[in-house]
Amino acid sequence: MSDMASLDSIDDLRGWLALAEKLGEVKTITGAHWDKEIGAASEANYKRPAPPALLFDDIVGHRTGQRVLTASMSNARRLGMTLRLGTDLDDRALVEALRSKPGEWAANASRYPVREVETGPVKENVVAGDAANLLDFPVPQWHEADGGRYIGTGCAVFTIDPGTGVLNAGAYRMQVQNDGRAASVNIEAGKHGAAHVREWFAREGRAPVTASFGHDPLLLVVAGTEVPTGVSELEYAGAVLGRPVDVIRGEVTGLPIPATSEIAVEGWLYPDRREQEGPFGEWTGYYSGGAEPVLTLDIERIYHRDDPIQLGAPPGKPPHDYSYMRSVMKSAMIQDALIQAGLPGVEGVWAHEAGGGRQLLAVAVQQRYAGHARQAGYLAAQLPAAAYMNKFVVVVDADVNPRSLSDVVWAMCTRTDPAEDIETMRKTWGSRVDPLREKDAPPFNTRAVIDACRPWSRIDSFPPVAEASEELIDRVVRRWPDALGGSW
Ligand SMILES: Cc1cc2nc3c(=O)[nH]c(=O)nc-3n(C[C@H](O)[C@H](O)[C@H](O)COP(=O)(O)O)c2cc1C
Ligand SMILES: [Mn+2]
Structure with a gap:
């Protein structure tokens, strides 16, 4: 299969993993504990140049198959693959391949409305009411001083604009609350999800929310990137893929959930329902946000595939996951x-x-x-x-x-x-x-x-750079390939 054909065949996180594994881009770690070991092993991995993806399996206290993936897009090869741009690009070539694409994807998004399907792999297991517990899954405590366990790092949180009906997906971190029966959703002011929730509160007194915690990493890119206001990230993902994203409808809220999601939840946010959230190791490299009361979702349903894979993306002192x-x-x-x-x-x-x-x-x-x-x-x-x-x-x-x-x-x-x-x-x-x-x-x-x-006034007289010309370097490197690597 050609490069682009195999990229076209990726349908979900499992298809993504299969191709990444074929390319030698995934290392498996067995026997790690969800309590800080998955986080620390991931951190050690991020510090290496162009790190592989890590797939954690046989997590202590959990069944084989309940996995966590990190560093999904931490090098050019896997990011190029995720953006369907190619699997053999370097940093520069990847940026060149990507240039003008975000604008085109946003402009074309409306041609790819989500496609509603009756059912999908995410409905292999539906857990309702009191039986729904997020801690049935190996949810990591990522950093030593985090205030709790975060199931939502590489997540996509779905909300709808009650006025226009536009569906938004944002990566807003979600901390497990109330012994696994709830999760806080940390949406910063100014983000699209925050505006939707505010509008729902004003109109209906509560805001419907769904969230996916494992999916094709493309959904994390679109949820975690500033896609223009009014453009649905799932339609934007459709424009990247050249085909619509399949969704099922949540049984309780009616909000969409990607049909191939590994784990998803739904519920409502209420203005007065908040839990202490954080501290959390932030992307700046500090626990700088502290702990604050944050809107919290009581979990009405958990949907999950058999042996679901969480997509982890913890930030921290850079280089970090994303x-x-x-x-x-x-x-x-x-x-x-x-x-x-x-x-x-x-x-x-x-x-x-x-x-x-x-x-x-x-x-x-x-x-x-x-x-x-x-x-x-x-x-x-x-x-x-x-x-x-x-x-x-x-x-x-x-x-x-x-x-x-x-x-x-x-x-x-x-x-x-x-x-x-x-x-x-x-x-x-x-x-x-x-x-x-x-x-x-x-x-x-x-x-x-x-x-x-x-300086502009000295641009022609500034001292020349003391570095051999490319031609000269190229000549010597080719002449002594064993000692100098053979290419430049
Ligand atoms: C892994 C990851 C985690 C993130 N966590 C948060 C978060 O907790 N809160 C937040 O407001 N933004 C967070 N962001 C940034 C938002 O996802 C980003 O600004 C995105 O554009 C938000 O979607 P929106 O523009 O539709 O609001 C995160 C991004 C990534 C990639
Ligand atoms: Mn948005």
């Missing part, structure tokens, strides 16, 4: 937005994992005129795709690889005059989870554009 996915998606979306804004000479963008894919952007430009570098920096810092929790935009010349942290820092060290070339902005769009935010202060932050380009 920092690579975040970097690639952000990099492509920001590069598209800069070009669409009319900025010339954009050579590359990389949203570094060290900043969780948000806080540190490197933008490479071919300088064309005085002021071009600063324009690139100011624009990037405030694009809707980049503005939330950005902290640093480093603008580099086209000869600097924006994906190399070392090269970017070298450019800062040698082309930035700190007194001249660092511009700061105040009262910009920060986050509740910013470790620098003072208690009870509104979530502003400040940010800097660091101009690490050669």
Whole structure:
């Protein structure tokens, strides 16, 4: 089967796993405990370059087959596979393949309305009422200081806009509450799910919610990425796949649930039903959110396949589970937005994992005129795709690889005059989870554009870079392949 044909054949998480396994991209760990061991083993794995996916089975206290998958999209191969772009792309090629796609997928989404089916694998088991307990599954305690066990990390939470009927999917973390009979849904202000819930409360006094905890990782990408308001993430996923997503209807709320989901729940949120949530290791790399009362879903139904697989995606000090996915998606979306804004000479963008894919952007430009570098920096810092929790935009010349942290820092060290070339902005769009935010202060932050380009006035006379030319390097590497690796 050709590469694209095997990508086309992925129907669900199991199909995704089968292909990933065939490509040698999955390692299995047996005998780990849900209490911190799955989390720590996953963390050790994220720290390696281009880590494999980890599939945990024979989890202590649970039946063989009740599995947890982590690092699903932590390298270019599996992310390229998940986005149906190819299985042999590197970082740069993946961003290039992805460029202009997010815009096309959003524009085409409405051509792929979800397809309602009578039943599906998710209904292999339906557990109702008091029998429904999330702790029947090996739900990890991910980090040592987390306030509880999180079944929803790589999850998709479904809500409907009661006015327009548009279905939203957001990755909002869900902590197990009330000994497994409930789960809090941590939706930050400003997210689409939060607006839906508010509107339902105003109209009906309660808000219907469904959530899936195991699915084709594509659903995590779309639920966890800023898909434009009013565009349904499931239709967007349909546009990526070129076919609609199949859903069943929840028996209690009538809300859709992906028909091939591994585990899903449904219930209602009520304005006065809250439980203490957190602390949780956040994507900034801190337990910065603390513990707060959060809206909590009493579980009306659990639907699950036989031997369900949870899709885990715990954040933490980067690199973490989905920092690579975040970097690639952000990099492509920001590069598209800069070009669409009319900025010339954009050579590359990389949203570094060290900043969780948000806080540190490197933008490479071919300088064309005085002021071009600063324009690139100011624009990037405030694009809707980049503005939330950005902290640093480093603008580099086209000869600097924006994906190399070392090269970017070298450019800062040698082309930035700190007194001249660092511009700061105040009262910009920060986050509740910013470790620098003072208690009870509104979530502003400040940010800097660091101009690490050669000064425009000296662009032709700046000292040449002391690095062998590509031709010369290529020649010596080919001549002594055993010692030097043979290719460049
Ligand atoms: C694994 C993962 C976990 C996330 N956890 C949360 C969360 O707990 N709360 C939240 O508001 N956003 C969280 N996000 C970010 C949102 O999913 C993201 O902003 C998304 O665009 C939200 O969907 P919406 O734009 O439809 O609201 C998470 C993202 C990922 C990938
Ligand atoms: Mn949305």
